[in-house]
Amino acid sequence: MSATTTLPDDDHASLFRKVTWRLVPFLCFCYLAAYLDRINVGFARLQMLDDLGFSEATFGLGAGLFFLGYILLEVPSNLALQRVGARLWIARIMLTWGILSACTLLVKTPLQFHILRFFLGAAEAGFLPGVLFYLTQWFPSQRRGRIIALFMIGLPLSSVIGGPLSGWIMKAAHDLHGLHGWQWLFLLEGLPSIALGILAFWCLPDSPRHARWLNEQERATIDAVLAQDQAEMPAARHRFRDGFWNLKVWMLGGIDFSILLTAYALGFWMPTFIKATGISDAFHIGLLTALPSVAALIGMLAIGASSDRHRERRWHIIIPFVIGAVAMAGSTFFTHSTWATVLLFSIAQAMVIGAVPVFFSLPATFLKGTAAATGFALACSLANIAGLVSNSVMGFAMQLSGQAGGAMWFFAVCLLASSLLVVALPAKVVNR
Secondary structure (H helix, E strand, O other), X not given: OOOOOOOOHHHHXXXXXXXXXXXXXXXXXXXXXXXXXXXXXXXXXXXXXXXXXXXHHHHHHHHHHHHHHHHHHHHHHHHHHHHHOHHHHHHHHHXXXXXHHHHHHHOOOHHHHHXXXXXXXHHHOOHHHHHHHHHHOOOOHHXXXXXXXXXXXXXXXXXXXXXXXXXXXXXXXXXXXXXXXXXXXXXXXXXXXXXXXXXXXXXXXXXXHHOOOOOHHHHHHHHHHHHHHHHOOOOOEOOHHHXXXXXXXXXXXXXXXXXXXXXXXXXXXXXXXXXXXOOOOHHHHHHHXXXXXXXXXXXXXXXXXXXXXXXXXXXXXXXXXXXXXXXXXXXXXXXXOHHXXXXXXXXXXXXXXXXXXXXXXXXXXXXXHHHHHHHHHHHHHHHOHHHHHHHHHHHHHHHHHOOOHHHHHHHHHHHHHHHXXXXXXXXXXXXX
């Protein structure tokens, strides 16, 4: 690596800052739109159940079936992204899920609801692991904690923005032009995904080699830095079967399973929990659901930056998991207090969601190439079984007892159990 072909080391930070500003904000907005289309059904529930005569169990199953389609197509979708390129595949994902999400306004029966949710999950499959794999082609491992945190703030932002927005749409547009508020919700919140899908085709280069906004020296520098990073990987594996049959990948799937149990329980059901404390106005519910998401946003940035700064991954996951589990379990004692509920959920979100960027920096520390694409997707597929479990368990718990206490304790125990899996990961590998 000569000075004539690459930038000096002192200029690496400015180069990666340039790449960050070019890619990450756009991808963050895409993730925001994706997650909003995934969880807005939790707000729609406040009106859908009465309007359509759905039971709690019917709704919970429909919310969960999203993840069946998601799980089945996660690995094939990520392999397709690697084959055809990020630009085309991410654009395809966003266009199809935006259209299907908007079509939810046409639902009349439980069967229609269940089928549409399944295909919505199939359409979105591969987006998150695909973007995570895509980022490994631009940033070395020591920068990924913060970069993934910046990308994934789209998750809490979807609730910060989407909560008040969803509540306002359902209240202000109810019975407008003959449509219920929940129907306007699906229509209006599906449109940004469609628009971003069109923009993705023009805005996302497939790799540094295809980025017109980089000069040849900058491309060479990124290639050199990534090559050095790959060379430092201990016995890195790159074949499909290395990603699929790797025990660490399956362990990561188990850890992420616990993360998503918490994320989906709060993401889908928080409007219901807050309503149960005595708040009835949809807009006020939306504002209150935004507070835990603000906490999650702060947690992601703080924990991701701390993990990169200390070059430590495991304890930056374990400690937040334990605190989050205590907050989840503690919330069951304050089901009639609005502010206690919001506070405890804010702590849980800040800790559990805050550890997500650190978690997603792990697969690329021992996998590369096709194995990395497979490993990212397989871990996400295994984890998204939590969507089926979380929503179904919560739906049946609410229908049987009218409370979610037993389900919340189950989720807290899963967080503690997954902390043991984190301990089992080799520190010398994942702390790179």
